[in-house]
Amino acid sequence: MSTPFHALGNHHTIAEINLTTFRKNIKAIKHVLKQGTLIMAVIKTDAYGHGIIPIAQEAVRAGANRIGVTTVEEGVKLRKNGLLLPIHILSSIIPDQASDVVNYNLIAQVSTEDVAKALSTEAERVGKEATVHLKIDTGLHRFGMNPNETLPFCKKYYSLSGLCWEGIYTHFSSADEGEWNTTEQQYRLFMNTVAQLEEAGYTFPIKHVGASTIAIEREDMHLDMVRPGIALFGYHPSLRQEKQIMLEPVMSLKSKLIHLKTLAPNTKVGYGGKYSTTKTEQIGIISIGHGDGYKRGLSNIGKVIVNGKEANIIGTISLDQTLINVTEIPNLTIGDEVILIGKQGEKRISARDIANWLDSNVDEVLASIMVRVLRVYIT
Numbered sequence: 001m002s003t004p005f006h007a008l009g010n011h012h013t014i015a016e017i018n019l020t021t022f023r024k025n026i027k028a029i030k031h032v033l034k035q036g037t038l039i040m041a042v043i044k045t046d047a048y049g050h051g052i053i054p055i056a057q058e059a060v061r062a063g064a065n066r067i068g069v070t071t072v073e074e075g076v077k078l079r080k081n082g083l084l085l086p087i088h089i090l091s092s093i094i095p096d097q098a099s100d101v102v103n104y105n106l107i108a109q110v111s112t113e114d115v116a117k118a119l120s121t122e123a124e125r126v127g128k129e130a131t132v133h134l135k136i137d138t139g140l141h142r143f144g145m146n147p148n149e150t151l152p153f154c155k156k157y158y159s160l161s162g163l164c165w166e167g168i169y170t171h172f173s174s175a176d177e178g179e180w181n182t183t184e185q186q187y188r189l190f191m192n193t194v195a196q197l198e199e200a201g202y203t204f205p206i207k208h209v210g211a212s213t214i215a216i217e218r219e220d221m222h223l224d225m226v227r228p229g230i231a232l233f234g235y236h237p238s239l240r241q242e243k244q245i246m247l248e249p250v251m252s253l254k255s256k257l258i259h260l261k262t263l264a265p266n267t268k269v270g271y272g273g274k275y276s277t278t279k280t281e282q283i284g285i286i287s288i289g290h291g292d293g294y295k296r297g298l299s300n301i302g303k304v305i306v307n308g309k310e311a312n313i314i315g316t317i318s319l320d321q322t323l324i325n326v327t328e329i330p331n332l333t334i335g336d337e338v339i340l341i342g343k344q345g346e347k348r349i350s351a352r353d354i355a356n357w358l359d360s361n362v363d364e365v366l367a368s369i370m371v372r373v374l375r376v377y378i379t
């Protein structure tokens with residue numbers, strides 16, 4: 001679906017977020033899930049740059065069962081905006097955050113004694129129950145408890161008052177890369193740990209291990225819930241998955257031509273003169289720069305679309321402007337729409353293209369787009 005240029009209005013640059021596409025992506029993911037699997041929509045990092053509140057609301061409408069974020073602040077913001085679904089904090093909290101977690105009814109992960117005790121104390125104090133998930137480190141070595149420590153830990157802390165052990169989970173290190181030997185080994189470690197705990201009487205009703213890749217590719221590891229993030233926004237973690245599920249990018253990034261000029265041959269352009277014209281060339285200036293999160297690394301490398309044609313970025317990207325070569329694109333006018341991510345005519349640029357130019361990934365490209373870039377929601 002394309003929006004007319006006036007969506008940009010007076011704004012120099014917008015990120016257009018298509019909520020219908022977002023809903024379709026969730027539906028497509030639900031379609032590949034094992035019957036009865038819960039879906040936690042992971043919308044951390046301001047919904048990977050798409051805007052956490054509108055995306056959370058749309059996730060609810062699309063039938064997500066739960067929401068996952070990284071920080072307590074994000075969880076509190078969702079609650080203050082009326083979100084009622086269970087909200088998971090996927091990063092470790094520190095004991096000081098226990099009161100927000102309990103009072104805003106957030107679900108924390110527990111992988112240390114300190115956090116278990118702080119949540120228990122706070123829950124007791126306010127007469128509530130803190131719902132928690134035990135996090136196990138099976139090889140990512142970021143958060144989580146060493147599997148060997150889980151049984152002694154449960155012996156000491158499972159029955160702490162005020163805690164409700166609703167779930168247990170892990171996060172794989174190398175699923176996106178398709179390293180299935182490693183991933184299956186991590187999965188077995190998780191399952192063996194859970195079995196050992198359950199044998200000893202420590203139960204965890206909701207077991208979950210999988211992000212987008214597992215949701216798409218490994219039904220055998222769906223367990224009780226999956227936690228897709230980037231796939232909701234239309235990007236497969238790996239291109240090999242494109243055959244398995246149809247996903248469409250949710251965000252388009254659009255800017256405007258704000259200046260046009262003709263330069264003589266052998267003219268150096270931009271800071272440091274990093275580009276030099278080879279003939280008489282026409283240069284366009286667009287109103288986006290690395291201050292908008294359009295990375296400086298795209299200097300002399302990236303491409304944009306204007307008038308249905310590709311134009312090369314030339315010279316060094318500055319904080320607020322980017323120069324493009326429009327010599328081969330006739331009939332341009334100041335104010336013309338320029339597509340940085342999205343489609344125009346037959347041409348298309350995706351966040352994956354930008355990630356490739358930058359030797360980065362899609363998550364970084366999307367989440368880097370600054371808040372000053374207005375998010376415009378269309379349905």
Ligand SMILES: *Cc1c(COP(=O)(O)O)cnc(C)c1O
Pocket residue numbers: 042044090171210211212213227228229230231237
């Ligand atoms: C970010 C994250 C996810 C979502 O990952 P995607 O690869 O974007 O689907 C799931 N679980 C945890 C614990 C995460 O940190």
